[in-house]
Amino acid sequence: MQKHVAARIATWQAVVSVPVSERIGTAPPYLVEYINLDNILNGFPERPRAAKVEADLLADVKAAIADLPAEIWNLPGQRLLGIYFVENLGGTGYTDYVLDRNAKPVAAYMVFDAAVLARTKANAWATWKESTPFKTGSGYVLDARIEADGDDNRKNAIQYILLHELGHVLSVGTNLHPPWNIAPRDVAGSATYPYSDLSWQIDRKANKYRSLFDARFxxxxxxxxxxxxxxxxxxxxSTYANLGNTNFPSLYAATSPGDDFAEAFASYVHVVLMQRPWQIRISHNGDVVKVFKSCWGEPRCARKQELLRDLVERSSSVTGVR
Ligand SMILES: [Zn+2]
Known part of the structure; x- marks a missing residue:
């Protein structure tokens, strides 16, 4: 896969000659093929196809971008190659590296499932996603709330989904966390990662990332x-009670170093910069038994919040992001 045309920066040279606002649309054939290979490799049963983007969906995607603080959308600079749509993706969104001649990640693209985005609203999407780690039954139900009732629409669902993938693009060329295209055991022992070192260590024997909190979680x-x-x-x-004793901003953040950062970036922009709600509520037979809130402003996430603040401020104070 690392030698596939979609993963080579030379393939994208013509694409990036137009503004990023024009690089939003149907996934090109080489990208569709690449995502099919990725699904096979990772055990996803779906076989993605290129999708036409209806005008109303495209308008919501563009509105979601336009509503972001301007400095946020400008953060990736030339590292963002485009935003592409397929159907039958498996999941909602996907981001992957594009490599230079030395197989070093230098840019990335985002891919979304057009059909999933078309039918979603913010709180329903967040509730669905955050419920997927749990089996159903025993009278327990989880609700996620990322928008007030009046803002609970498709555009805002897309915005949150987009922010997560943007977090992945922002990691390209940085040492926030180890790149996701190398196995944990192949990460250099001497490498330091200011963000992910706050939560993760490598179990080289098992070739896995372990969190620093696993004994208690x-x-x-x-x-x-x-x-x-x-x-x-x-x-x-119990899962959310233990999560509250870590520095992970969400449960999905606890699944890998890359998603830890993407989740943190999305919720930081959403909660701290845009002043929107973020809450997980667990009910048992109709009674609320646990509320898990965003960690920004709490001591447990203070160090991560500083890193995010620096990342946003540093980039917005210079011209020409690389
Ligand atoms: Zn992710």
Whole structure:
């Protein structure tokens, strides 16, 4: 896959000659092929196809971008190659590296499932996603709330989904966390990662990332999103109670160093910069039994919040981001 045309920067040279606002649309054939290979490799049953983007969906994507603080959308600079649409992606969004001649990540593209985005609203999408690690039953239900009722629309769902993928693009060419295209055991022992070192260590023998909190957070290794829930419904409360003793901004953040950063970036922009709600509520037989709130402003996430603030401020104070 690293030698596939979609993963080579030379392939994208013509694409980036137009402004990024014009690089939003149907995925090119080489990209569709690449994502099919990725799905096969990672056990996703879906076989993506190129999707036409309806005008109303495209308008919502552009409105979601336009509503972001300007400095946020400018953060990736030339590292963002484009925003592409497929159907049958498996999941909602996807970002992957494009490599230079030395196989070093130098840019990235985002891919979204047009059909999933077309039918979603912010709170329903967040509730669906955050419920996927848990089996159903035992009277337990999880609700996620990322927008007030009046703002609970498709455009705002797309904006939150976009922010997460933007977080992945922003990691390109940085040492925030180890690149996701190399195995944990191949990460140089001498390398330091100012963001992910706050939460992660490498188990080289098992070729896995382990969180620094695993001894006190046994549910983390059974947390699987989207495909095949492993946690029983009655583990919702204990899972979120333990999550509250970590510096992960969300449960999905606890699944990998890359998603830790992408989740933190999305929720930081959403909650701190845009002053929007973010809350997970667990109910049992109709009674609320646990509320998990955003960690920004709390001591447990203070160090990560400083890093995010620096990242946004540093980039907005210079011209010409590389
Ligand atoms: Zn992600």
């Amino acid at each position: 046994p549910q983390r290794t059974s947390t699987v999103y989207y495909v095949g829930a492993k946690l029983p419904a009655d583990a919702m409360v």
